[in-house]
Amino acid sequence: MCGIIGYTGKSHAEKIMLDALELLEYRGYDSAGIALLHQGGTEILKCTGRVKDLRNLCALKKPEGFCGIGHTRWATHGGVCDANAHPHRFGRITLIHNGIIENYRELTEKYALEGHLRSETDSEVVAAVVEHFYAGDPYSAIRRTVLKLKGTFALAIMFDDQPGKIYAVRNVSPIVAALTGDGAILSSDVAAIVPFTTDYFVVPEFHVACLKPDGIELYDLSGDQAKIDWLKVDWDVSRSGKGGYPFYMEKEIMEQPEVIRETIQPRIRDGRPDFSQEQIPDEILSGCRRICVIACGTAMHAGLVGKSLIQAMIGIHVDVVMASEFMYNDPVVDKNTLVIAISQSGETIDTLEALKFARKCGSPSISIVNVKGASIARASEYVIYTNAGPEIAVASTKAYTTQLAVLYLLTARMAMARGLWSDEKLSDFMKELQRVPEVLERVLETKEEIHRLSGTILNARDVFMIGRGLDYSILLEGSLKLKEVSYIHSEAHASGELKHGTIALITEDTPVIAVVTQEKLKSKELSNIREVQSRGARVLLLIKENETLDEGEKWSCVYRLPKMEDPFMVMPASVVLQLIAYYVSLDKGLDVDKPRNLAKVVTVE
Numbered sequence: 059m060c061g062i063i064g065y066t067g068k069s070h071a072e073k074i075m076l077d078a079l080e081l082l083e084y085r086g087y088d089s090a091g092i093a094l095l096h097q098g099g100t101e102i103l104k105c106t107g108r109v110k111d112l113r114n115l116c117a118l119k120k121p122e123g124f125c126g127i128g129h130t131r132w133a134t135h136g137g138v139c140d141a142n143a144h145p146h147r148f149g150r151i152t153l154i155h156n157g158i159i160e161n162y163r164e165l166t167e168k169y170a171l172e173g174h175l176r177s178e179t180d181s182e183v184v185a186a187v188v189e190h191f192y193a194g195d196p197y198s199a200i201r202r203t204v205l206k207l208k209g210t211f212a213l214a215i216m217f218d219d220q221p222g223k224i225y226a227v228r229n230v231s232p233i234v235a236a237l238t239g240d241g242a243i244l245s246s247d248v249a250a251i252v253p254f255t256t257d258y259f260v261v262p263e264f265h266v267a268c269l270k271p272d273g274i275e276l277y278d279l280s281g282d283q284a285k286i287d288w289l290k291v292d293w294d295v296s297r298s299g300k301g302g303y304p305f306y307m308e309k310e311i312m313e314q315p316e317v318i319r320e321t322i323q324p325r326i327r328d329g330r331p332d333f334s335q336e337q338i339p340d341e342i343l344s345g346c347r348r349i350c351v352i353a354c355g356t357a358m359h360a361g362l363v364g365k366s367l368i369q370a371m372i373g374i375h376v377d378v379v380m381a382s383e384f385m386y387n388d389p390v391v392d393k394n395t396l397v398i399a400i401s402q403s404g405e406t407i408d409t410l411e412a413l414k415f416a417r418k419c420g421s422p423s424i425s426i427v428n429v430k431g432a433s434i435a436r437a438s439e440y441v442i443y444t445n446a447g448p449e450i451a452v453a454s455t456k457a458y459t460t461q462l463a464v465l466y467l468l469t470a471r472m473a474m475a476r477g478l479w480s481d482e483k484l485s486d487f488m489k490e491l492q493r494v495p496e497v498l499e500r501v502l503e504t505k506e507e508i509h510r511l512s513g514t515i516l517n518a519r520d521v522f523m524i525g526r527g528l529d530y531s532i533l534l535e536g537s538l539k540l541k542e543v544s545y546i547h548s549e550a551h552a553s554g555e556l557k558h559g560t561i562a563l564i565t566e567d568t569p570v571i572a573v574v575t576q577e578k579l580k581s582k583e584l585s586n587i588r589e590v591q592s593r594g595a596r597v598l599l600l601i602k603e604n605e606t607l608d609e610g611e612k613w614s615c616v617y618r619l620p621k622m623e624d625p626f627m628v629m630p631a632s633v634v635l636q637l638i639a640y641y642v643s644l645d646k647g648l649d650v651d652k653p654r655n656l657a658k659v660v661t662v663e
């Protein structure tokens with residue numbers, strides 16, 4: 059959470075930082091600020107609100123300088139106000155921070171800071187501690203400060219008497235750095251670096267990077283120079299903009315056929331699933347007795363679909379655990395448990411910590427991550443990258459369907475490794491998987507019809523979503539999508555559970571979205587739909603195109619999904635639910651890409 063940027067070089071730092079903060083705004087948008095270090099001293103401009111508000115402030119104050127740091131905040135410690143916005147300044151130190159300093163109270167006491175701080179943030183405390191230790195050697199002050207900190211941090215620091223230099227250090231929270239051609243840049247993720255270069259490196263934990271106009275130096279905490287491991291952004295850089303769509307969410311929904319193709323094609327050889335590029339040995343897939351998926355939010359919902367697939371097709375037990383709860387339920391994982399961590403950003407701290415714990419217990423691990431080189435990818439034994447490209451909208455869409463695509467591939471490879479399927483069955487499964495992109499294209503061609511159907515819930519206060527089995531799993535994701543971008547209260551329910559309590563809430567004012575795609579569950583699902591209809595609910599039904607419906611019944615709203623084999627129906631149904639959420643948010647005039655209170659990358663527990 060929080061976007062951080064730093065630039066030093068020959069260009070005007072203010073412009074570079076404002077442009078970068080706009081690209082990073084999806085990481086947090088409570089307040090924004092920049093600081094410029096120049097001959098006349100350090101100048102800070104910050105305000106609550108969005109980067110556009112900061113831009114207006116800058117247009118008024120016209121700050122100048124060639125070395126600066128900037129921040130867009132997702133509030134943790136201290137409310138949303140100008141004083142709590144970053145950068146923070148104490149004595150000769152100016153600093154921005156992403157993360158949480160758990161022992162900030164003890165530090166406040168130890169260094170007698172009470173009464174000297176201007177904000178309520180843990181970050182200002184860090185600036186004060188750096189100031190305390192600073193006696194002309196930035197490395198020594200940073201080293202001594204870092205040894206006192208408990209918690210997570212990505213820090214970019216400027217010292218008044220070190221013109222043109224930005225120092226960076228981190229624990230858990232990410233920082234990447236690069237050369238721009240006329241200077242050096244650092245950021246919390248590559249989104250802000252891509253306009254300058256595709257070569258970058260991840261600042262290793264507990265190392266100090268020093269950015270200067272003519273290069274970058276890296277040192278470990280004992281003061282020894284460290285080697286920089288350069289990486290290459292392998293996104294199609296043209297994917298970074300909105301591509302003519304009003305919001306990233308729509309663009310990312312529309313990209314799904316293409317990015318699913320790009321995720322599955324390189325992993326199919328001779329018609330079979332192939333993870334040799336990832337060097338994943340078959341033994342890890344054949345040897346485990348159970349699987350534990352750890353993930354949060356949308357990624358966890360992908361895991362639930364994976365559970366249904368693997369249990370049904372491989373016959374081994376799969377637990378899907380909310381990463382944020384993993385540690386608090388005395389997890390039972392061991393060398394016979396394959397842990398699969400799923401994360402778009404690869405930085406979600408709950409998932410990262412759960413993964414590290416599982417590895418300590420001896421579990422083999424595979425992560426499914428979208429961002430190359432991210433912490434979760436580096437912390438796991440094997441990694442499978444989803445080739446979704448940058449996902450900027452806070453609401454996850456293409457990351458989810460590419461995670462599903464990887465889970466289908468893994469299921470098939472597991473079946474192969476265990477000798478469970480005939481060649482014919484494997485070939486049918488893989489052919490169906492390869493049909494997904496074209497099926498999604500068909501759904502996307504009907505987006506205007508889906509837009510019209512979304513009107514049926516536009517003014518609802520509450521929406522219920524019902525289904526069974528796989529249909530229930532995708533509704534959990536559909537419901538999350540709707541509530542996060544439209545602010546409509548929505549709940550997904552296993553339809554058989556309704557009569558155990560929730561049906562009391564169903565009235566003519568609670569529209570219900572029902573998904574019926576699983577042949578073996580159809581008649582039960584339709585009975586549950588009749589139960590809510592007879593309580594007055596208007597039902598929007600998503601059902602396969604070939605299913606016959608009783609003409610005598612009141613089917614006012616039906617969307618016909620292109621037919622796939624049942625395990626794959628998740629794909630078209632999910633895209634319809636994504637579009638419904640998108641259009642409701644759009645028609646309510648909301649900021650679709652940046653829903654309130656949220657951030658794209660969740661690096662706080």
Ligand code: M6R
Pocket residue numbers: 354355356357358400401402403404405406409452453454455538539542658659660
């Ligand atoms: O980056 P991750 O996939 O680990 O993020 C996990 C969740 O925070 C994320 O999926 C969140 O639920 C989505 N942005 C919701 O659309």
